[in-house]
Amino acid sequence: MKIFHSRLARTMTRALIVAASLTLALAARAADWVPNRPVTLIVPYSPGGGVDAQARAVAEQLQRMWGQTVIVENAPGADGVIGTRKVMNAKPDGLTLLVQLPSLTIIRHLPTYKGPDPVSQLTPVSAFSSLPAVVVATSSVAGKNLGEVVRSCKALADPCSLGTTEIMARLLGRALSDEAAMPNLVVVNYKGGGQLVADLIGNNVKLGIMGLTPVLPHHKSGALKVVMTLGDKRSAALPDVPTAVESGFASFNIGTWYGLFAPKGTPPEVVQGIAAAVGRAVRSEGARKAFASVAAEPLGNTPSEFAAMVRVESERYTALVKKFPLE
Structure with a gap:
């Protein structure tokens, strides 16, 4: 019996060491990840609004850190569906990202929308700010x-x-x-x-x-x-x-976040790398000034934290849609 427990302990220790090594390796790859080509942030709303202004502030800081061009592309129309689809269908390589807010969780409830739930086809990367609607x-x-x-x-x-x-x-x-x-x-x-x-x-x-x-x-x-x-x-x-x-x-009693999403299937180390860069970007003096000018508060959370926020809003808005069906 002592021999069995000793072997079990050694096996568990080895498993923990392997898991820790994998975690460290993933973190190292994420920290090392930078885009090798220009990155596009798709904003599915018109230029000049709060979403667009904050997206450009984040893009400017990411461009400085990565030494790579970061383009903000406005693709408005169909309640945000047009721009959102562009990212859903993009190659999952971290070079095409979506800027969205909680409205993303409502798209699947639109009477005219046909297709999979966009939330299921996207990977939350990081919520970069919060700003109250009024x-x-x-x-x-x-x-x-x-x-x-x-x-x-x-x-x-x-x-x-x-x-x-x-x-x-x-x-x-x-x-x-x-x-x-x-x-x-x-x-x-x-x-x-x-x-x-x-x-x-x-x-x-x-x-x-x-x-x-x-x-x-x-x-x-x-x-x-x-x-x-x-x-x-x-x-x-x-x-x-x-x-x-x-x-x-x-x-x-609803909060409004603004965040980045990547296409489903984007490698975890790429998602983590972008999230880490966003976290540094929103803490920069330039981004903080830009956010303050539009009354936004910087966030820059992790992919898992952002995913939890998305789930909360999805449940909240699903309940509202059931009570007030969209026409």
Whole structure:
């Protein structure tokens, strides 16, 4: 019996040594990995918005570290499907990456979408930042918070309209209509944040749900007003604006991350290498200044940490889609 236990102990020790050696070898290969050709970051949204601005900040830092060209390519359309498909179908060599946000987890629920769940065809690499989405209102609608704005909208002769720029916001617009008892709320989808902001300032729509970046300067000037941030943590850029939790809108306790995905089948050492580079990039002075200018907070987490975030959002939005089916 002692001989058996001794052999078992030696076998387990050898297994642990082998596993540790493999882990160290993978880490070493990841640390050594750099692209040997230009890298393309596909942004499936229009240029000029918060996603695009942050993608370019990250691309600039990666280019400096790798000594290799990093191109940001905008491929908007079909609620982010066009750009997302480009990366799903790309060669899994780390040279074509996708910049996405939680809307990625909703694509499979689109009535017009045909094909596999994009989440299953992509590998999470790293979430490089977080930035709250906001509910914004025109100055023509009375009220300082969302509750007051909703009451003002209900008092208007015509139904209030709400602009969105992607499917996550469109789904949340449906949730707002339900929670605020505004069955006549008209949800209008825009191709980009610039066009939506222009129509808000022009009073063509009364409300909007979108990223903070294109709204912030107009909130500061008084042309528009942010009446609620999504989630449960106040934004450092908007310390006086209440959160969804504080405002009593439970469905809006949602965070927004911005991250990189690689095609399914990308070698683990390549994924780890890119994630490590992203972690260094977002801690650089240049990236931190760029993120601060758009009120974003740097993250730069590991592939496993990012994958866990994606699973949480996938479950959250699947539940919302069941309650508010997309049309």
